[in-house]
Amino acid sequence: MRTELAVIGAGPAGIAAALAAARRGIRVTLVDAAPAPGGQYFRQPAPGLGESVPQHGGRTWTRLRDALAASPVDVRPEHHVWCVERESGGLTVHALLGPEQRASVELCADAVLLATGGYETVLPFPGWTLPGVVTAGGAQALLKGGLVTPGGTVVVAGTGPLLLPVATGLAAAGVRVAALVESTHPARLPRHARALAGKLPEAAGYAARLLRHRVPVLTRHTVVRAHGKDRLTGVTVAALDARGRVRPATERLLPCDALAVGHGMLPHTDLAESLGCRLDGHAVAVDAEQRTDVPGVWAAGEATGVGGAALALAEGHIAGRSVAARLRGTTPDPDAWAPAARVRARGRTAAAALHALHGPPAHWGEGVPDDTVICRCEEVTAGAVREALALGAGDTRTVKLLTRAGMGWCQGRMCAPGVAAVTGSPPAPARRPFARPVPLGVLAAQHHRTTSPEHRPRPEEGSP
Amino acid sequence: MRTPEDGGTERAFEVTFDGRPVEALPGRTVAAVLWAAGVTSWRTTRDGGRPRGVFCGIGVCFDCLVTVNDRPNQRACLVPARPGDVIRTQEGTGHEN
Numbered sequence: 001m002r003t004e005l006a007v008i009g010a011g012p013a014g015i016a017a018a019l020a021a022a023r024r025g026i027r028v029t030l031v032d033a034a035p036a037p038g039g040q041y042f043r044q045p046a047p048g049l050g051e052s053v054p055q056h057g058g059r060t061w062t063r064l065r066d067a068l069a070a071s072p073v074d075v076r077p078e079h080h081v082w083c084v085e086r087e088s089g090g091l092t093v094h095a096l097l098g099p100e101q102r103a104s105v106e107l108c109a110d111a112v113l114l115a116t117g118g119y120e121t122v123l124p125f126p127g128w129t130l131p132g133v134v135t136a137g138g139a140q141a142l143l144k145g146g147l148v149t150p151g152g153t154v155v156v157a158g159t160g161p162l163l164l165p166v167a168t169g170l171a172a173a174g175v176r177v178a179a180l181v182e183s184t185h186p187a188r189l190p191r192h193a194r195a196l197a198g199k200l201p202e203a204a205g206y207a208a209r210l211l212r213h214r215v216p217v218l219t220r221h222t223v224v225r226a227h228g229k230d231r232l233t234g235v236t237v238a239a240l241d242a243r244g245r246v247r248p249a250t251e252r253l254l255p256c257d258a259l260a261v262g263h264g265m266l267p268h269t270d271l272a273e274s275l276g277c278r279l280d281g282h283a284v285a286v287d288a289e290q291r292t293d294v295p296g297v298w299a300a301g302e303a304t305g306v307g308g309a310a311l312a313l314a315e316g317h318i319a320g321r322s323v324a325a326r327l328r329g330t331t332p333d334p335d336a337w338a339p340a341a342r343v344r345a346r347g348r349t350a351a352a353a354l355h356a357l358h359g360p361p362a363h364w365g366e367g368v369p370d371d372t373v374i375c376r377c378e379e380v381t382a383g384a385v386r387e388a389l390a391l392g393a394g395d396t397r398t399v400k401l402l403t404r405a406g407m408g409w410c411q412g413r414m415c416a417p418g419v420a421a422v423t424g425s426p427p428a429p430a431r432r433p434f435a436r437p438v439p440l441g442v443l444a445a446q447h448h449r450t451t452s453p454e455h456r457p458r459p460e461e462g463s464p
Numbered sequence: 465m466r467t468p469e470d471g472g473t474e475r476a477f478e479v480t481f482d483g484r485p486v487e488a489l490p491g492r493t494v495a496a497v498l499w500a501a502g503v504t505s506w507r508t509t510r511d512g513g514r515p516r517g518v519f520c521g522i523g524v525c526f527d528c529l530v531t532v533n534d535r536p537n538q539r540a541c542l543v544p545a546r547p548g549d550v551i552r553t554q555e556g557t558g559h560e561n
Contacts, residue, residue, distance in 0.1 A: 033523065035544070040522060046491020046544075048475060099543045119524045129527075131505035131517035138521025141541070146496025230515050231504050376519070376527055379511045409526030414519075 003029040003074065005323050006093045006109035008081050008271065011039020012309045013301025013316035014115030015064050018073045020320025026327060028072075029107060031079035031095055037068060039117055040137065041309045043144040060313075079105070082434045084112055084271050084297075091296055094446075096438065104442040111296045111323050114277075114284060115316060116268035116435075118302035122158070123263050123364050124382070124418040126372045127226025127235075136166040136262035149175045151257025155235050157181035157223045158262040160358040161199075161308070164206040166260055171213035178254050180210065181237050183244075183361045185220045195353035198346055222361055224251065226259055235259050244362035263360045263417070265306040270435035272299060280305075282429055288341075289332060290319035298323055306355075311347030314340040365421030374422060375415040377408020385422045395425050406430070409437070477547040481506070488545040495521070495528050495540035498551070506530045506540060510556040530554050 010032035325332035370383030406412030536558025
């Protein structure tokens with residue numbers, strides 16, 4: 001099937017872009033892996049679950065949802081995009097149909113917007129593979145989407161702005177939050193006060209809710225160990241010194257059923273990388289119109305740098321307007337989206353300040369014991385990574401070849417920050433030709449298609 | 465395990481986990497159903513035989529792999545539970561080898 005604009009990802013950026021482009025007469029197809037639009041931020045409980053828990057940006061979501069329903073945007077859920085190809089006639093989006101993900105469909109488009117979002121970083125520590133240890137975003141996803149909480153008593157730990165809504169959300173759902181453990185020192189906050197001025201009301205709201213639910217907040221602390229045999233029974237937390245090292249004799253045990261832990265987020269850039277888009281650090285590089293350097297490919301939201309939903313909405317809106325103008329052969333007038341551009345500028349300034357404020361503790365890698373698993377998929381320990389270093393591995397790629405760290409199901413998404421921390425080299429974006437595992441039969445059919453054109457469409461794919 | 469909402473049991477259906485019946489609510493993923501039933505692990509690793517369950521919760525980490533209706537390597541955090549699902553702990557690769 002053919003469309004003018006294929007938007008990949010139905011979170012804040014993707015929905016804003018789809019609406020902006022559709023309002024200007026562009027035929028838009030919005031694909032997303034989830035059963036319903038919203039992304040991680042606006043994740044809604046399945047309709048069958050009834051009662052809703054307090055959601056992020058309730059009014060904004062209602063407005064977006066209603067606008068999307070009233071728009072001509074063709075929304076296609078349960079499409080797991082594994083590759084986008086540039087071909088002579090435009091761009092081809094390949095997606096596996098979920099949840100089975102056995103058959104693949106193709107969507108041909110004149111333009112593609114990558115609104116692929118991000119995922120959480122967790123640095124390794126002893127016990128982090130125990131059942132009951134989840135990412136902060138994972139705890140939130142289970143609460144928002146499944147209305148399930150991870151236990152009676154939870155510790156929320158790590159660093160970054162995500163920990164606040166996770167702790168308050170769990171507390172509001174009736175969970176005892178034994179502590180919010182944040183490694184950043186609050187004394188570093190004033191340095192960024194101006195950049196974060198716009199975030200202060202939101203932060204004050206979270207602070208009030210933490211107080212109301214009597215959630216103890218431990219700043220400049222970290223989880224050093226998770227305890228349990230076959231599942232989590234508690235965590236040991238300790239104070240950090242000014243240089244980010246654990247202060248001796250400050251350890252204490254907090255019994256808990258679950259640990260929700262996160263150390264920031266990384267953008268999903270696999271599709272951009274396989275298209276050949278230039279990256280800026282870990283994020284997809286874009287111009288003032290949200291265009292990548294690959295013709296016909298735009299990007300918006302966390303994929304272009306993690307900065308939250310308000311920034312993603314602004315970027316998506318600008319991208320959608322830019323696509324609408326460019327596909328009609330005109331040059332867009334940036335003055336027309338000046339309000340969104342102002343939100344974007346403020347959002348990027350605040351995001352930069354939050355990244356500076358919430359850097360993970362320094363010296364993390366050297367504190368990871370040898371027997372701690374770094375690569376969860378391939379069960380590679382910190383000791384094995386250090387042996388590879390001793391054998392002469394000079395970078396994370398050589399470590400991977402020697403140890404298999406990063407070669408498992410997740411393709412290094414989970415362990416890359418940990419491997420980088422232990423090797424002491426900067427984490428580099430990995431090039432992954434496919435954004436997710438693809439059945440061999442689907443790849444074989446692709447080959448068949450390219451060698452014998454009469455086989456399009458393939459018989460097994462059915463209509464989505 | 466706690467669930468913020470009770471009631472709705474008239475819409476509940478049954479699945480099994482390692483042979484025992486587990487109540488499920490429509491729209492919940494296999495991971496959410498198992499967590500709500502107090503189950504936190506449903507896989508053992510290939511090398512160490514260590515228990516694993518949900519970790520990232522959004523389909524990225526593949527730690528929550530599980531066998532559903534004899535099909536191994538399903539991500540429990542993505543796959544919706546359906547009435548009568550036979551969910552089994554996945555040992556290693558989930559294949560006989």
